[in-house]
Each structure stands twice: as C-alpha cells, then as structure tokens.
Amino acid sequence: MNHALPAVAENIEATARGVGRVGPAFEDVQRIAVLRGGGLGDLMFAVPAIDALKARYPQARITLLGTPLAAALLRDRPGPVSDVEIVPVAPGIREGTADPLAVEKFFDRMAVLNFDLAVQIHGGGRNSNPFLLRLGARHTIGTRTPDAVALERTIPYVYYQHEVFRALEVAGLAGAEPRILEPRIAVRADELDGAARLVPGDAPLVTLHPGATDPRRRWPAESFAAVAALAAADGARVLVVGDETDLPAAREILRLVRRQAPGASITSLAGDLDLGQLAGVLAASTVVVGNDSGPRHLAQAVGTPTVGVYWIGNVINAGAIGRTLHRVHLAWVIACSTCGVDVTQVGWTAERCEHDDSLVGSVRPEAVYEDVRQLMATTLPLRGR
Known part of the structure; x- marks a missing residue:
C-alpha cells in the first residue's frame, strides 16, 4: 500500500497558512518598526499586515514609520500600532525638500529604540531598503527589486500585485499569518x-x-x-x-x-x-x-x-x-x-x-x-x- 499521500497531506496540514510562504518567527522580538509612507490608501493597505505582526508578536510594541497623515489618523485610536514616528523628507521616502540634518536627527532618535525587527512595505526597496537598514534592527524583512540592496529576508517586488497581499506576504517572512484580508479601522x-x-x-x-x-x-x-x-x-x-x-x-x-x-x-x-x-x-x-x-x-x-x-x-x-x-x-x-x-x-x-x-x-x-x-x-x- 502507498503511504506517501497521507504523509504529504499531513505536511500540508502542518504548514502555516499565509499569502505565499510563512517563514519561521524571530526570537525575542519586543520592538517592531514598520516603514510605510505615502497617502491614506497606502496606510490602509498596510493595516492587515501590521495586524498579522501584532498577532504573531503580541508582546511587541509596533512603531509605524509614516507620514503626518498616519500620525493624525492613528493617534489615540485602538489598533495594533503602538505609536507613529514621522519619517523625514528624503528621496523615495517622503516628498518635499530634503533636510539632511532632519534625517540624521531622525536616525539618532530611532537608534535609542533598539528595534528587534524592521519591516519594509514601502515600494521596491531602491530607497526604502537602505533607509530601513539605517535603523540598525537585529532583523530586517521587506520587498526587493533586482537593483535594491538586500535585507535579511525578502520577496520580489512585482508591480502588479494587490498591495494588501504584498504586505501580508512580507509579514509572512517573519512568521506572521493573516487574520484579516481587508483593513479595519476603529471609529471612536x-x-x-x-x-x-x-x-x-x-x-x-x-x-x-x-x-x-x-x-x-x-x-x-x-x-x-x-x-x-x-x-x-x-x-x-x-x-x-x-x-x-x-x-x-x-x-x-x-x-x-x-x-x-x-x-x-x-x-x-x-x-x-x-x-x-x-x-x-x-x-x-x-x-x-x-x-x-x-x-x-x-x-x-x-x-x-x-x-x-x-x-x-x-x-x-x-x-x-x-x-x-x-x-x-x-x-x-x-x-x-x-x-x-x-x-x-x-x-x-x-x-x-x-x-x-x-x-x-x-x-x-x-x-x-x-x-x-x-x-x-x-x-x-x-x-x-
């Protein structure tokens, strides 16, 4: 009798369900940074992935590295984001006239937070991966085009992919399985x-x-x-x-x-x-x-x-x-x-x-x-x- 089929089925059953593969979780993660700038829609696309990360690392404090818009919306609002740090104006990160001194002050401020995991869901990584690496986190994950610098774990950035699923696939690199497939924002x-x-x-x-x-x-x-x-x-x-x-x-x-x-x-x-x-x-x-x-x-x-x-x-x-x-x-x-x-x-x-x-x-x-x-x-x- 062929017993291979039940063994395969058992392995499938034991595999974590996600968008793409769900990798092994990192150990002792207490502080997570998530880089997601852009507009209101971009922020909404990130919510299911942030929710998944919070569920996988419930003890962790999640800091969103975002825009003033994100800070205004998420301030004093229930949800997986603990706090928002406004990213400085920098090429490919936030539009405007760049201020090198503001960029340096931002990274000085981030250094004392000692992030264990930094997550890049901000485009293909040409600008955002070097930015993320400057945080000095123990672990880094995100998307990557062929010309972008590597992070510890990455998925290929392919333009025509739903942004929610792209972010969830990145979260899966850290062992986070989806709980929701559409953004949810609590209204006070x-x-x-x-x-x-x-x-x-x-x-x-x-x-x-x-x-x-x-x-x-x-x-x-x-x-x-x-x-x-x-x-x-x-x-x-x-x-x-x-x-x-x-x-x-x-x-x-x-x-x-x-x-x-x-x-x-x-x-x-x-x-x-x-x-x-x-x-x-x-x-x-x-x-x-x-x-x-x-x-x-x-x-x-x-x-x-x-x-x-x-x-x-x-x-x-x-x-x-x-x-x-x-x-x-x-x-x-x-x-x-x-x-x-x-x-x-x-x-x-x-x-x-x-x-x-x-x-x-x-x-x-x-x-x-x-x-x-x-x-x-x-x-x-x-x-x-």
Whole structure:
C-alpha cells in the first residue's frame, strides 16, 4: 500500500497558512518598526499586515514609520500600532525638500529604540531598503527589486500585485499569518457623535469623494453629479467630501445637482474635515462613492459599503476584494485617449505621457447608481440602522 499521500497531506496540514510562504518567527522580538509612507490608501493597505505582526508578536510594541497623515489618523485610536514616528523628507521616502540634518536627527532618535525587527512595505526597496537598514534592527524583512540592496529576508517586488497581499506576504517572512484580508479601522464614539452634528438627518446618506492623487483616476464631476441627483430623487441625503484640492470638483458637483434637481438635499464638507471627522462621517454614511482614493479605502476600513470607479490596472493593486459590500466599476482603457501611449505602467519609474485625461470617464453613472441603490436597500439591516 502507498503511504506517501497521507504523509504529504499531513505536511500540508502542518504548514502555516499565509499569502505565499510563512517563514519561521524571530526570537525575542519586543520592538517592531514598520516603514510605510505615502497617502491614506497606502496606510490602509498596510493595516492587515501590521495586524498579522501584532498577532504573531503580541508582546511587541509596533512603531509605524509614516507620514503626518498616519500620525493624525492613528493617534489615540485602538489598533495594533503602538505609536507613529514621522519619517523625514528624503528621496523615495517622503516628498518635499530634503533636510539632511532632519534625517540624521531622525536616525539618532530611532537608534535609542533598539528595534528587534524592521519591516519594509514601502515600494521596491531602491530607497526604502537602505533607509530601513539605517535603523540598525537585529532583523530586517521587506520587498526587493533586482537593483535594491538586500535585507535579511525578502520577496520580489512585482508591480502588479494587490498591495494588501504584498504586505501580508512580507509579514509572512517573519512568521506572521493573516487574520484579516481587508483593513479595519476603529471609529471612536466622539467621531460618530461629531458626524451626527455635521450631517444631521435620518434619511440614507450617500457620500461622494471625487478626488484622487492621479488626475487620470478621477471620474468626471458631471458623472458624480448624475449619481447625486439620482440619489436625491430617491430621498437620500448627499454629501461631498475631500481635501482642499477637491474643492473645484465639489463646487461643480453642487452646481450641477442644484441645476438638475433644485430641491435636492446635497451639501459639501470638502476642505472642512480633519481625518478623525472624516472617519466619523464615512462610518455614518450609508454608501460611499469614490475613485481609487484614500477616502474610499478608509470608508471600506470603517465598515461602510462602497462603490468604486477604477481604471483596470488599479483594480489589480487596490481594488476592494469582496463584492457583497463593495462594488467596483471598471474602465478597460490601456492607452491615452490623446496620444495613444500605453498606460499600463509598471511602477513609478515607468515613463508617463503629459496628458491627464481621465481613464475612467467611460464608466456610466446609471450603472454606478444601480449599485448604490442596491447597497442602500440591502446593507442597512447589516449595519444596524
């Protein structure tokens, strides 16, 4: 009788489950540094990996090396991050005018923390791996392109991979298995109370975020306005949110809706909310409609259903995973509509044409609103409203 098959099955059963391989854990890890800068969405992508690290090393204090945005959002918020250290402006780490003295002061401050494990989930490692190594941690893990310096344990950096899974695969190098596959951010009671004051009323709340860092990812204002008008016609309150850069789009959406539906219940808080207030408003929303942008990712993390408008390439790296609470509308575009250049970029070093034409303008507002309508009808009981 052949006994090989049961032995193989037993080995499979004994193998830790993760994204990719789960390596052996490190011993006596008390302090962990996680390097993840970038925007709000980038921070959200890191949350499941940080959660996995905390579960594997429950005694460890986890310090996020991030941006002022990360510090503002995570300060006094329950979760796996113990504290946030703001990284200095440096090439490939944080945009701005570099200050060599500030960089040196940062590393002097980090040296006294005596990190046992440093985790790089900040790009391919050309700039971030040398930065991470300067922390002097006993162990280092992260991603690596062929031209990046090596860490103790690495995985290859391949651009087209979902960012959540990429970070989880890195966490697996330290023996950390996933517990969650989507980011989760706790919303404080005071933030929910604040949202009730900012957006009073009992009707369903449809919140729109028209912004995105890359203008090519922005759905036209007239398309958001069409969704807003349909939602208002169905008795929903409509709210537009965003930062100062989103003010022109917010004003245009309000102008178009008020022209199309003079009695519509629509307001804008674009440019008026800090991150805590934004988290509360998103959590209080019935559905959030947005581009591939930080606020849409934050809405997902606080548990609110979303409808996202995506260029097909961004879905691979940043699309919502489930479809019960999160719907995705795709624009199957691979070339610039002005010059015809291939837009299926491979990483930040890829050449890009000078045109900012929207890659998602072909997505139909009626199709987006149909998902909004379905989510308003089917998710309210799940959210206890």
